[in-house]
Amino acid sequence: MDRPKLLEAATLLVPEQIATENDITVRDVWEYLREDEWDTALTLLEELGDIKSLPLSFWETLATAAEQMRLRRSAAWCRWRSYETRNGVIRADLTLRQASEARRQTSFDGAGVLRPMWNIGNRTPSGEPNLNIARLWVESIPFLAPGGRSSVRLAPLDPPQWQHLGPGQVITMHEDRSIAGTAVILDVHRPRTPCDDAAGHVPGARERS
Known part of the structure; x- marks a missing residue:
């Protein structure tokens, strides 16, 4: 399926009554599609997906369209939201240690590239900390540098452990075994279910970067 058809398919999954803070609705998306403004249509669909919880197929279709359009960050975000639809949302306020205090000396890409370990309180049979892996998405800014602070989203490798x-x-x-940063959990939302669809459950919207 080519990109216009993919965007049209995603648009059909958006309820007409939802709107962004700027009063953008799915009708506006159709106007951009008619004008072949595919990048703008994709961006608006992402924003509408942040207003109301939408099906997994919505995010997977958008991700495929973004990949065809070579929009790397949008594709990564839509794949991230697909993960969250299946597994739930974890948001936290993360503060990295200064470069003089930690291994990391440079900033990192916030678009879900980094896969650090986390001490979330789990223990090995011998009582030692059992670190758990989770990918990291930084909200609002594209990169996070040593000493920086931002709200983040976590995608655990093994969600039941969290x-x-x-x-x-x-x-x-x-x-590594040393502490690279400290995070305070802000929100935890369970995975999306059919019951949530009926109730209009929203599993956390992002701050765009």
Whole structure:
């Protein structure tokens, strides 16, 4: 399926009644599609997907369209939202340690590239900390530098290991055994279900970067 058809298919999954803060609705998306303004249509669909929880097929279709359009960050974001639709949302306020205090000396790409380890309170049979891997998406800014702070989203490699977390809990980020940063959990939302669809459940919207 080519990119216009993919965008049209995603648009059909968006309820007409939802609107962004700027009063953009799916009708506006159709106008951009008629004008072959595919990049703008994709961006607006992403924003509408942040207003109301939409099906997994919505995000997967958008991701495929973004990949065909060679929009790397949009494609990565839509794949990320596909993951969150299946597994739930974890958001946290992360502060990295200064370069003089940690292994990391440079900034990193915030678009889900980094896969650090996290101390979330799990223990090995011998009582030692059992670190868990989760990819990291930085909200609002494209890169995060040593000493920086931002809200982030986490995509655990093994989601069931993270089910005990709740708002206010403190976890630590590790790129080796030393602490690279400290994060305070902001929100935890369960995976999307058919019951949530009926209730209009929204599993967390992003701050665009």
